[in-house]
Amino acid sequence: MNHSTHPPISHRKAKPPPRNAWLMHYLYLLFSSLGLIVRTPLPSLMTAAVIGIALALPTGLYLLLENVQQVSSGWGGAAQISLFIKQEIDNKQVHALADQLYQHPDISSVQVITPTEALEEYRTLSGFGESLDALEHNPLPAVLVIQPITNEEITTQNLLNSLKQLREVEVAQFDMLWLKRLLAMMEIVRRGVLILAILLALAVLLVIGNTIRLAIYNRRDEIEIYKLVGATDAFIRRPFLFTGFWYGLFGGFIAWLFVNTSFWFLQGPVKQLTTLYYSQFELLTLNVLSSSMLLLSGASLGLAGAWLAVGRHLREIQPR
Amino acid sequence: MEIKNNDKISNFQLFFAIIEKLNSFFIHINLHNMITFSEVSKRYPGGYQALNQVNFHLKQGDMVFLTGHSGAGKTTLLRLIALIEHNTSGQIVVNGQNLSRLPTNRIPYLRRRIGMTFQEHRLLFDRTVFDNVALPLIIAGLRHQEIRRRVRAALDKVGLLNKEKSYPITLSAGQQQRVGIARAVINKPPILLADEPTGNLDPALAKEIMRLFMQFNQVGVTVLIASHALGLIKSMGRRTLILQQGNLIGDTYPRR
Numbered sequence: 359m360n361h362s363t364h365p366p367i368s369h370r371k372a373k374p375p376p377r378n379a380w381l382m383h384y385l386y387l388l389f390s391s392l393g394l395i396v397r398t399p400l401p402s403l404m405t406a407a408v409i410g411i412a413l414a415l416p417t418g419l420y421l422l423l424e425n426v427q428q429v430s431s432g433w434g435g436a437a438q439i440s441l442f443i444k445q446e447i448d449n450k451q452v453h454a455l456a457d458q459l460y461q462h463p464d465i466s467s468v469q470v471i472t473p474t475e476a477l478e479e480y481r482t483l484s485g486f487g488e489s490l491d492a493l494e495h496n497p498l499p500a501v502l503v504i505q506p507i508t509n510e511e512i513t514t515q516n517l518l519n520s521l522k523q524l525r526e527v528e529v530a531q532f533d534m535l536w537l538k539r540l541l542a543m544m545e546i547v548r549r550g551v552l553i554l555a556i557l558l559a560l561a562v563l564l565v566i567g568n569t570i571r572l573a574i575y576n577r578r579d580e581i582e583i584y585k586l587v588g589a590t591d592a593f594i595r596r597p598f599l600f601t602g603f604w605y606g607l608f609g610g611f612i613a614w615l616f617v618n619t620s621f622w623f624l625q626g627p628v629k630q631l632t633t634l635y636y637s638q639f640e641l642l643t644l645n646v647l648s649s650s651m652l653l654l655s656g657a658s659l660g661l662a663g664a665w666l667a668v669g670r671h672l673r674e675i676q677p678r
Numbered sequence: 679m680e681i682k683n684n685d686k687i688s689n690f691q692l693f694f695a696i697i698e699k700l701n702s703f704f705i706h707i708n709l710h711n712m713i714t715f716s717e718v719s720k721r722y723p724g725g726y727q728a729l730n731q732v733n734f735h736l737k738q739g740d741m742v743f744l745t746g747h748s749g750a751g752k753t754t755l756l757r758l759i760a761l762i763e764h765n766t767s768g769q770i771v772v773n774g775q776n777l778s779r780l781p782t783n784r785i786p787y788l789r790r791r792i793g794m795t796f797q798e799h800r801l802l803f804d805r806t807v808f809d810n811v812a813l814p815l816i817i818a819g820l821r822h823q824e825i826r827r828r829v830r831a832a833l834d835k836v837g838l839l840n841k842e843k844s845y846p847i848t849l850s851a852g853q854q855q856r857v858g859i860a861r862a863v864i865n866k867p868p869i870l871l872a873d874e875p876t877g878n879l880d881p882a883l884a885k886e887i888m889r890l891f892m893q894f895n896q897v898g899v900t901v902l903i904a905s906h907a908l909g910l911i912k913s914m915g916r917r918t919l920i921l922q923q924g925n926l927i928g929d930t931y932p933r934r
C-alpha cells in the first residue's frame with residue numbers, strides 16, 4: 359500500500375466493508391453471544407427463569423381469560439332475549455312471528471325452538487330420557503331466542519320492553535343475565551391483566567438491563583481496548599444486544615414451558631367440570647401464533663432492555 | 679546604494695513568497711504537517727500539570743523519538759494525539775483535523791488512523807494472539823480471508839507467526855510487546871505512536887523492532903516513539919523531542 363498521500367481524517371469517507379463480511383460478523387456475534395450465555399449455565403438459567411416467570415404470569419392469565427370468553431360465547435355470548443310463546447299459539451303463527459321480528463332493526467337473529475325441539479333438548483340435557491315419554495302432551499312452550507344487534511344496555515332493555523307487549527308472548531326475559539355481569543367483570547379483569555403485563559414487562563426490562571450492566575462491567579477492560587483500537591459505540595454495543603436478545607428469547611421459552619405445563623395440569627379437572635355443562639368445550643392453550651408472539655415479545659424485551667443498559671453504561675467506560 | 683540593497687531583499691522576499699505559495703499548493707500532497715502541537719498543556723483532574731505549553735510539529739513521513747525522565751509526560755503526550763486524554767489548553771492538529779473540534783462520534787475513526795502500542799500492552803487475555811492482532815481489521819469489517827492473510831503477514835514481521843494460536847498470558851513481556859506492535863500496524867495507519875516499544879526487549883530484538891519501524895516509515899508512515907533507551911535513540915540518528923517535567927526542553931536534529 360502506498361502511504362505517500364493521506365487526505366485529512368475528517369474528509370476520508372470509510373470504504374463500506376463487503377456485505378458478506380457483515381453478515382458473517384452478525385452470525386458470528388449471534389453464536390458467540392449464545393456461547394457466552396451457555397458457558398455460565400446456572401446464572402444464565404436463573405436470569406432466564408426470572409424473565410420466564412415474569413412473562414408466564416400475564417400470558418397464563420390472558421389465556422385463562424380467553425378460555426372464560428370461549429365458554430361464555432359457547433353459551434350464547436352476549437345478552438340474548440328468550441320469548442316464551444303462549445300455549446295457544448300454533449307453530450305456523452310462531453314462525454310468522456319469527457319472520458316478523460327478524461325485520462326489526464334492533465334484532466340481528468331469531469331462532470325458533472318449537473316445543474318438540476325444546477323437549478328433545480331437555481331430554482338430552484337432563485338425562486330423564488324415557489320418563490318424559492310418559493307425558494301425555496308436551497308441557498313446554500315454543501321459544502324464540504332473540505339476538506339483539508347490540509349489547510348496549512338501553513337498546514336491549516327497550517327491545518325487551520317492546521317484546522313484552524306482544525300479544526303472542528307469555529314471558530320475555532334476558533337469557534343468562536349473570537353471564538352479562540360476568541362479562542362486565544371480565545373487562546375489569548382484562549384491564550387488570552393488561553396493567554400486570556405492563557408492570558412485568560418493565561420488570562423484564564430491568565432484569566435484562568441489570569444483567570447486561572454486569573456483563574459490561576465484567577468486560578470493562580475489553581471494552582476499553584476495543585475503544586483504543588477505534589471501535590465505534592455501535593460495534594461495541596452489538597454483542598450485548600445479542601446477549602439481551604438471547605436472554606429474552608430463553609425467558610420467553612421458559613414462560614412457554616410454564617404456561618403449557620400449567621394448562622396441561624389444569625386440563626383434567628377442567629374437562630370434568632365442563633362436560634357437566636357444555637360438552638364441546640376444548641381448553642384453549644398456546645397455539646403456534648400465540649407461542650411465537652410470546653417468544654417474540656420476550657426477545658424484543660431482551661433487546662430493548664439491553665439497548666437501554668448499554669447506551670448508558672458504554673458512555674461511562676472510557677479507555678485509560 | 680541603500681535602495682539597491684532593499685531591492686535585493688524584496689526580490690528575495692518575492693522568491694520566498696512564491697515558494698510559500700507553491701508549498702501551500704502542494705501541501706496536501708506531501709509536505710503537510712501530520713501532527714502539530716501549539717501551546718498544548720495538559721492538567722490531570724487531580725491538578726497535576728503533566729504538559730506545559732508544548733510546541734512542535736511532525737511532517738508526514740517523519741520518524742521522531744520522544745524521550746525524558748520517568749513522569750516527564752511522554753505517555754501523556756501520545757495519549758493526547760489519540761484523544762485518549764483531552765488537552766486542557768492549546769491546539770492539536772492531527773492530519774489536518776483540529777482535535778478540539780472533532781465530534782465525539784468521530785473519535786473511533788481518528789483512532790483507526792493511528793496505530794498505537796502501549797507501555798502496558800493492553801492485550802485481550804482471553805483471546806489468541808491471532809484474534810488480538812486481527813481486532814482492528816474485524817472492527818473495520820474486513821473479509822475473513824483478508825484478515826487471515828494480513829494478520830499472518832504482520833505476525834511474521836514481528837517474528838511471532840508460530841505463536842498465532844497462543845494466549846497472551848503464555849508469552850513473555852517482549853513477545854506481548856510485539857503482539858501489540860503487530861496490532862498497531864495491521865490496519866496500515868498513516869501515524870504510528872509507540873510508547874516504550876523496546877522496554878522489554880533485548881538489544882538485538884530492540885534493533886530488530888526499530889528496523890521494523892523504519893520500514894513503516896519508509897513507506898510514508900509518520901512514526902513517533904517514546905523511549906528511555908538513549909543509546910538506541912542515539913544510534914538511530916533521528917530527530918528527538920526531549921521532555922522534562924512536562925516542558926519540551928529540546929527538539930534536536932542529528933548532525934549529519
Ligand SMILES: Nc1ncnc2c1ncn2[C@@H]1O[C@H](COP(=O)(O)OP(=O)(O)OP(=O)(O)O)[C@@H](O)[C@H]1O
Pocket residue numbers: 722723724726727728746747748749750751752753754755797
Ligand atoms: N490519569 C492520570 N491522573 C493524574 N495524573 C496522571 C495521570 N496519568 C499520568 N499522570 C501524571 O502525569 C505525569 C506524566 O505521566 P506520563 O505517564 O505521561 O509520564 P511518562 O513520561 O510516560 O513516564 P514513564 O517514562 O514512567 O512512562 C506523571 O507525573 C503522572 O503522575
Ligand SMILES: [Mg+2]
Pocket residue numbers: 752753754797873
Ligand atoms: Mg509512559
